[in-house]
Amino acid sequence: MATRTATYPPASTTAATASSPTATTPKMRQYKDFLxxxxxxxxxxxxxxxxxxxxxxxxxxxxxxxxxxxxxxxxxxxxxxxxxxxxxxxxxxxxxxxxxxxxxxxxxxxxxxxxxxxxxxxxxxxxxxxxxxxxxxxxxxxxxAKGHLGWVDEGRSYERxxxxxxxxxxxxxxxxxxxxxxxxxxxxxxxxxxxSDNEGSSAKSSxxxxxxxxxxxxxxxxxxxxxxxxxxxxxxxxxxxxxxxxxxxxxxxxxxxxxxxxxxxxxxxxxxxxxxxxxxxxxxxxxxxxxxxxxxxxxxxxxxxxxxxxxxPPTKKGYPLTGAIKDTAGTPIARSEDPNGSLLAGLKSKKELSKSFALWELYLICTSFPSRRKSLFKDVERAQSSTWQQISGLCLAELEAIRTRIHIALAPTNGEAKLAEAELQRRQYESLVSSQQQQHSYGLPKIANKGVAVDPRVAIPPPAGTGSVAGNIAKSVGQHPGAQSPLSPIATKLAMKAKQLGYDRALTAEQRAQLSPQGITARVNGALMSMLRSPVGIPFRQPFARVAQVAVFGVPNSHRINILHAVRSLTALVLASKTEDDYGQVSHDIPVIIRCFTATINDIQSSLAQLTPSWTDVDFDPQNPASRKVESIDEVTNEIKRGLEQILLEFGEYAPTMGLTRMDMRLAKEAVGKGMGSEMVKVR
Known part of the structure; x- marks a missing residue:
């Protein structure tokens, strides 16, 4: 590998002088033509x-x-x-x-x-x-015929x-x-x-x-x-x-x-x-x-x-799918006019298979094919932008998609919190207005308007004509504006019928409590929870891990492997740019990469902490932090942390010249977490 003696990062003018306005882009084949x-x-x-x-x-x-x-x-x-x-x-x-x-x-x-x-x-x-x-x-x-599997069974000689x-x-x-x-x-x-999601260290270096x-x-x-x-x-x-x-x-x-x-x-x-x-x-x-x-x-x-x-893997005879193919003697047997353009077309593809295999090939190129990786930095003559800028943008888009999905998943939770807060403020306002009206009212309040203090240890049947438990249940339904009935219409009719016949006058206090809306609700909830805990309720459960994976990796299929390939490819390119990027174009995007990695780590961790578990998750323990641990999500988070840590260790000393503030570096270090060792370079 060629080494550079100039101070990193190099001047930004070299990239501009390297490209010619009359340069022509070679004919490009679509990625599907290779796949x-x-x-x-x-x-x-x-x-x-x-x-x-x-x-x-x-x-x-x-x-x-x-x-x-x-x-x-x-x-x-x-x-x-x-x-x-x-x-x-x-x-x-x-x-x-x-x-x-x-x-x-x-x-x-x-x-x-x-x-x-x-x-x-x-x-x-x-x-x-x-x-x-x-x-x-x-x-x-x-x-x-020997297997006796013909359409007709002839039977014995005397049988039909x-x-x-x-x-x-x-x-x-x-x-x-x-x-x-x-x-x-x-x-x-x-x-x-x-x-395959193997680490780049397991790949060949040739x-x-x-x-x-x-x-x-x-x-x-x-x-x-x-x-x-x-x-x-x-x-x-x-x-x-x-x-x-x-x-x-x-x-x-x-x-x-x-x-x-x-x-x-x-x-x-x-x-x-x-x-x-x-x-x-x-x-x-x-x-x-x-x-x-x-x-x-x-x-x-x-x-x-x-x-x-x-x-x-997306390879042919041991070489990248979109690159030149050579035989065992090193003689080219197949050439690609624009291998990087074909790879970019695959990364931009709307089809799931093409995009996933293109990201996989990019990961192999960045970790196992040094000569092809160098060409990604040298290809700066494209119409829209350089190959590096397009690749980095497409890889960062995978991380931005994580943040978008997380914000959408947390939006209903935030909305419910706002509604609960608004409802609390409304009730407080109604209580304040009611107390003010009582202060300005004339005369004493009627004794009949006050509730009767009943000792729960003594079951005293209510006097005739003063109502009953069933009647109170029926009257309590729909008294508050916008309140939903805790009882079904059939249960309401039964309660009204019980009031008319006076059945509840002979009930004990415990029986009347069971017939109350709260008692019926508790019994229904208990039956539902028992059903969910049984094998019959397994299909109806929504475990926290599955809900979190949907929020982070998307639906209907997980994008986990694409995210891993994008993070590892981008990290490998950034680390290799110190010796292979002759035009210094990567240095301008390192602050964006560090901020994106940091924000993604923080969003994933905050989503695991804020995501509300489903009531059907009977195995979730709010007191146990391990209930919010999801192995697949932790794997992706650790991979992003590892990439961010490597970038900070390699380019931390150039932070001021690249436009990174002390706040950016502090947030990045906090996202990576403790245990980075004494090799972390302090911002000067």
Missing amino acids: TPSMHRRFTNASLAMLAVCYIEAVFMSSASLFWRFLPIGMTGVRTLLLFLPVLAVFVIRLSRHHIGERNTTSGLETAFQLVTSKSAWLSLGWYLFSAYFFGEVFIWSKG PRLNENPILLRTLFGVVAIAQTAVHWYFDYDGVTV DVLDAPLPERSIRTLSDRALPLLKWCFQGTILSIATIGFVYFVFMRRFAWGSAYWIGSTVLTLPYNSGPPGLTHAAGLIWQAFSSCLLLLLLWETSNAVFSFYISQ
Whole structure:
């Protein structure tokens, strides 16, 4: 690396003289022109891997001799291609519903509502049903007549042919397993693409990431093979145990009638007298177990393979996706006319996938590709602004989005506080006016207007004609302007009826207290809290952690990984600018970066302290500070603190010349917190 002897920061005039007004920007390709071919390669690799899995299952299904069973040319090869169609159905689901980041909702009920009202979610159920149906037909066809899975059961020589119920049970099993797999797919959010968030220190320092993809794929998939097999085995046992009850209790008549209607259109069947019963039970149990296990393995492996390949870094042959590609000898085999322009187009993209992968590529460039990182500082001849200014602005926009979401989340809380304060002032004013009116009134107040002091230890029934508890309840509803009735209309009618009949005259004080509005409200609240604490109330809870994550990371999917990549990329660029920024353009933006980092840290911490927990969060303890700790938010906050600390340690001595005041430095140090060590440079 080239070093500079001039005092940092350099003069601002160098950047202006470096650019020429007649300079032309080279032709730029959009980021999608790089990302789309990369996704095609990933899809092809995933398809080839799943073809191998389909071949293994085709060999297992075959009932031929050992030679013909393993020979790809023949029925095993045909069966392999047919089994690949259910795999393609899973790939269609993943391609249509994939997203970057974790699913972000405040409660399980909200997640379920989003899934139920989503058209693509129901389409995923349709694709799983199609996949299960096609797999079942291939399995039944593979077993042939020896498996006793034909449409017609010939029976013994003296019996009439009849519709075979065994394949009906198997097809019903495949449909039930497809519905269960869809629910698992939704619950565990298989559509989420996991993006690496490793630290920059773990990345290579060279200009090439030379880990071969086949080796990484084999190693990763082999590590997941045993847990995946265990999961599918458990699912198979549960499915076999469930299908007997579901089929014979709920679905047997419907499945038999549907199969008979379909079979009678192409076959000559006897009169439909109902299901005759299962035959060859031992073989049927083994067929149900093996077919269900193979189907679950096919689905789970398809999802695992697709997730592995789709979440690979945005590189090609070890180089950044938008940069020049070289072979093993160092000879360029692919060039990009304007790699930085293509990267900027990806960072500005409105599509979630393009923007996330562009931020990921920027992070890799800033931490693992020094030569490409230097080009980001040298590219100052753009029409709008330099590459550095656009990148820094886009990275800071991720942090500004956090602050915007936090302010929106806290706005209802602030509004409620203002309304409560206004209501308190109104009541105080009404009390003051009432006392003044009593002072200026003539005569003594009537004794009947005063309440009767009743000893709660003695239950004295009220005299006849002076009202009752039920009557007081009914009269108390709606006496204050704008007050809402604590009782439902039915409860109000019952209270009025009780007043007319005089039932409450025979009630004890405890019973009258239970019938009061406060007592009814307490009983209803107690029942609600008991329900929320039970397993039934889990979907209705809104835990504080989920509410805070929605406020900080956004909806419907979390932007956490994009924020981490933006913070780490910006920090790496600022630290590298001291030796690589020949034009000194970064020094003018360091105050803005420090202030933005500081404000973001303060807003996140204040949001965790001010955010009001939902009343449905039965596990929240107001007295325990750990209840307001959210691990994912703390991770992002610590990353911003780490970046701010590194920038302050590197450029703290230049604070006065860069325009940073003592107040800015003090707030930044307070945001970072104690424990920065004695290396922190004091502001001169």
